[in-house]
Amino acid sequence: MNQHHLTSAYHVEILPPKQETEKLYEDLDRFAQKYKRVMESGYCACITDNAMGNLAFQGTEMIEELHLPALENQVMIHLNTFHTKDDLHRILDACRNSGIRQLLVITGDGSDRLPRLTPSDVGADGVEAVTSVELLRYIDRAYPGDFDLGVAFNPYEPEDHEFAKLDRKIAAGASFAITQPVIERHPVVDRLLAEYPDFPVVVEAWMSKKLSLLSEAVGYEIPQDAAYDPIENLKTLHRNYPRCEVYLSILGFKTQYDLLQHVRN
């Protein structure tokens, strides 16, 4: 790991252009600029995989086609279960070839336009449907040692159920977890850190001022006095979870990015 990575350790989520875009070149350009900026800062660029079931281009093809550098430990690819087996291997091979080690393996959201891995695709004939657990196990077996596999941890789900799921994910090969966005602190995340002291946990910070979107996504209950300052929240997270790296979702590159370097002091 390089020096920057150790000191800053931000994971910055970037969404690739949607397939339906009518301004492809503009969107590609914007993506490349954001990506390069993250590389230069020594942060880690986290590229989503058809987020919310909306068809978008893949992170790996963006990096290939736009000739973007994939610096060591500075790229994380999201990978969900809505792919054909061929496409899955294409993505994994591309990651391996360009030295991308970090994968965030999630079940993901489907849509009419997305295929779905079948149990037989991933050698999991006993299950009804492929979830992140089966996908993890498959990648771990098919690409031994090639990747650091991350998983999602949702403190807003029923607690014991979520911990049981985490155990299954760890057994299937997960080596770190990223939480859903946390506002200030969350008791279930506290429990996670206490019970899994050696397991790396990345805490997600919600960087949009609109808490209602978060509420829709994870069922987070908005407190009455809901004036939300994402930068203040980020500072609080660093204070409350000093051992955790932080994942930034919906980061404003124009308004917030330059503030990041001053946050962690």
Place this chain on the structure above:
Amino acid sequence: MIANTTEARAEYRNVWVVAEVLAGEVQQVTYELLGSARDLADARGSEVWCVVLGSGVSSQAEALFHRGADVALVVDDPGFVSFVDEDQAAVLERLVRCHKPEIVLCGATTRGRALIPRVAVAANCGLTADCTGLSIDPENGDLLQTRPAFGGNILATIRCSDHRPQMATVRPRVMNELEADTARSGRVISETLQPAERNGHKQILKVFRDSDNSVNLADARFIIAGGRGLKGPDGFKMLKDLAEQVHGAVGASRAAVDSGWVPYYHQVGQTGQTVQSTVYVACGISGQIQHLVGMQSCDFVIAIDKNPDTPMMQLADVAVVGDLFEIIPALIKEISAT
């Protein structure tokens, strides 16, 4: 055909219904169309003709007279044992040119929607798909055709002033059949398929009829539909039990079909079928827009879901909050108890 003067239009008389025939049996939708055709013909002071294209169908004319037909125009041909749209369209076109009906109605079924557009193009006349309302304009006698578009978001009224006949496909389960009147009778006109009308470009190799009534969404008065909330194929067995109880069909959301819990021909919605049943029971279907456009024209919607805030629960006439794995078995029991 172009008929852009009053005189030209006056040459066209009578309301035709093209019967839906499956395996030699006239189907329910035909009786519904005869009911509607009767009203239209009475308004126009003309006759109702029912065109029956099939194999071994000659004996069915009586039933058609009982349901409002004055004339049964029968083409009984062994080649019509299965659905060869090209040949049926060819013979229909000839009959239309020869007898000059003013209006031609056909069920908006997979077969009707394949057959009638061919005839309308060949005979150069207008066609309105999937009508849910038909009436006669008192001013000039034109057929006013009402149909939903944009997945039921808009009701469009369409007319076809300068071409005759005026053609429409009509959704099953929308029009009312007449009570059978066994005293009514009518005339049978027999026609034959001409050799030139046997196009020979299509061969039916195999026909599979699903004996399972739970798949026919178009004809169903009751649809019991399930989504992600059913959690797996076993949930659909439960829906099928309920469907059997109320003689209904089983529908499904895209999520359930894509998960492989139930085959595609159960799918309701934008990329499945548009349905218009009297009752639609949505079980564990959150109600994505793409699903709602396929069912929002149903008369009475019941939703069952744990979460009272889903779009489907908002749209429903009756929203039942609770665990559908408890509610549906209890519902089956309650209905069968009486």
Place this chain on the structure above:
Amino acid sequence: MRIVVCVKQVPGTHDASIDPETKRIIREGIKVVINPFDTYAIEAAVQIKEQIGGEVIALSMGPSRAVTVLREGITVGADRGILLSDRAFGGSDTWATSYALARAIQKIGDVDLVICGKQAIDGDTAQVGPGIAAHLHWPQATYVMEVGEIDGASVTTKRMHEDGWDLCSLRLPAVLTVVKDINQPRVPTLKGRLAAEEQQIPIWKAEDIGADPELIGLHGSPTRVVKTNPPAGRGKKSVVLDGTVQQNVRALVHEMRQRSLI
């Protein structure tokens, strides 16, 4: 084998919501998308091409912005696209639309197979596919859920019906309309998309396809939309049953009885 796929640009349903008063769907914005059924038609054509060789041509009629749906087709494997765009086509109903598309198919020439989606999600008519077949005097198979054997002379298809399915063999040239069950369209790649962006899409006007001016646009359309209304709202508020299972079921059955539904 030369295959033409007819595609249409339609208003998307992404941004729709439900009006709490009328309980009807409200569409916002004017985002346009490729008709969902047409994606299955393109995939079916590309699979046939991959199997037996040939060329896939995406064909659309619409305003100039409709080139984007042709590019989408090229992205996932169509070789080229053609857009019919002319004010003279404006106001076409399904008769005139299928006439114009049939004329374009004749102009393309040597076409063995035309594939369309089952229907477009805006008009929902399902008439254009059979209409094209009728104008060309070709056989057709509608609601196709599977394409079986195919060679230069014939194609075998499985057609879906309400009560089952049938298998039929069609002599080529022929027209197919397909349902969703037929395949899983491949996901577009950036490489494919960049290549599609580079392609020039020719625009054909009415005179380019030798269309009879009397048979296109409003002139050539026998039907007229005389008015459009929003459908009657579902009106009343939902009855919400949130008691115990037994209470709910009793109340529901009571409600259904009162309406003579059971």
